[in-house]
Amino acid sequence: MKPFRFQQFDIQQNADVFRVGTDAVLLGSLANVSEAKKVLEVGTGTGIIxxxxxxxxxxxxxxxxxxxSEAVNISQTNFINSPFSERLKSxxxxxxxxxxxxxxxxxxxxPPYFEINSSEKDILARQRLELSFSDLIKKSSQLLSGNGLFTVIIPIDxxxxxxxxxxxxxxFIQRKVVIKGIKTSEPKRLVLEYSFSESETQVENFVIEKSPRVYSNEYLELTKEFHQFNKKL
Structure with missing residues (x-):
C-alpha cells in the first residue's frame, strides 16, 4: 500500500491498520493544541493525529x-521517520x-463509534468492541490534568x-465544531472539546467541500500546512 504523503511527513499504511481518513485530518487540524505540553492519543492507528x-x-x-500491535508498529515507524521523532512514542x-x-x-x-455489528472491516478501529464511549470517557477523566482538554471526533447522532x-x-463541553461533508448536506460529524470547567459552549460550523470533490476554501486554509495539494494554490 502506498504511503500517504504530507508536506513534512509520510504515513506508511497497511491493510491491517485503519487508513488515513478525513476524520483524522479534521481532528488533527481543528483540535486546540496550543497549550498542550503532555498529550495522550487513544487509538493512534497510523499515528497521523x-x-x-x-x-x-x-x-x-x-x-x-x-x-x-500492527498499529503500534506502523505508527512507531512513521514517528521515527518524521522530523518530530524525539517527541513521539507509540x-x-x-x-x-x-x-x-x-x-x-x-x-x-x-474513537470507535459503531455499535458492535457483523462487519469484518477494521473491527477494532470502527466498532466499540474493545473501547466503549463510557470506558474512554471514564479513563480520560482520570488521566486529564486540571486545565486539560479532552477532544474527540464522533458522529453527530x-x-x-x-x-x-x-x-x-x-x-463539560467547551467547544463544538459542526462538520458538513458538502455545503448543501446535513452535518455528519462533530469535533467536541471538554474540560473540567463549566462555561458557555463555543459553536463553530465547518464545511469540507463546497461541491462534490471540490474542497471549500476553509478546508484548504485549515490544511494548508499539511496536504501536498496546497502547494499548487
Missing part, C-alpha cells in the same frame, strides 16, 4: 497508544488498563450520549 499535533505544537510530548496499551501517575494536558481520540457520559464524569 499525533504527527499533526507534533507539527502544530513544537513543545508537545506525545504518547500514542493502541490495542492493535505504545501497545489498552486504555482501560493504563496505569500511570502522568496527567495529560490533552487527551485526543478518533452520538452527541447526546457522549456529552451525558462526560457530564457524569465531571467533563
Amino acid at each position: 499525533s504527527l499533526m499535533i507534533a507539527q502544530r505544537n513544537p513543545e508537545a510530548q506525545i504518547l500514542a497508544i493502541d490495542i492493535n 505504545q501497545l496499551q489498552d486504555l482501560k488498563n493504563f496505569d500511570t501517575e502522568q496527567k495529560f494536558d490533552l487527551i485526543i481520540s478518533n 452520538s452527541e447526546k450520549e457522549f456529552t451525558e457520559l462526560c457530564f457524569k464524569n465531571k467533563l
Whole structure:
C-alpha cells in the first residue's frame, strides 16, 4: 500500500491498520493544541493525529497508544521517520488498563463509534468492541490534568450520549465544531472539546467541500500546512 504523503511527513499504511481518513485530518487540524505540553492519543492507528499535533505544537510530548500491535508498529515507524521523532512514542496499551501517575494536558481520540455489528472491516478501529464511549470517557477523566482538554471526533447522532457520559464524569463541553461533508448536506460529524470547567459552549460550523470533490476554501486554509495539494494554490 502506498504511503500517504504530507508536506513534512509520510504515513506508511497497511491493510491491517485503519487508513488515513478525513476524520483524522479534521481532528488533527481543528483540535486546540496550543497549550498542550503532555498529550495522550487513544487509538493512534497510523499515528497521523499525533504527527499533526507534533507539527502544530513544537513543545508537545506525545504518547500514542493502541490495542492493535500492527498499529503500534506502523505508527512507531512513521514517528521515527518524521522530523518530530524525539517527541513521539507509540505504545501497545489498552486504555482501560493504563496505569500511570502522568496527567495529560490533552487527551485526543478518533474513537470507535459503531455499535458492535457483523462487519469484518477494521473491527477494532470502527466498532466499540474493545473501547466503549463510557470506558474512554471514564479513563480520560482520570488521566486529564486540571486545565486539560479532552477532544474527540464522533458522529453527530452520538452527541447526546457522549456529552451525558462526560457530564457524569465531571467533563463539560467547551467547544463544538459542526462538520458538513458538502455545503448543501446535513452535518455528519462533530469535533467536541471538554474540560473540567463549566462555561458557555463555543459553536463553530465547518464545511469540507463546497461541491462534490471540490474542497471549500476553509478546508484548504485549515490544511494548508499539511496536504501536498496546497502547494499548487
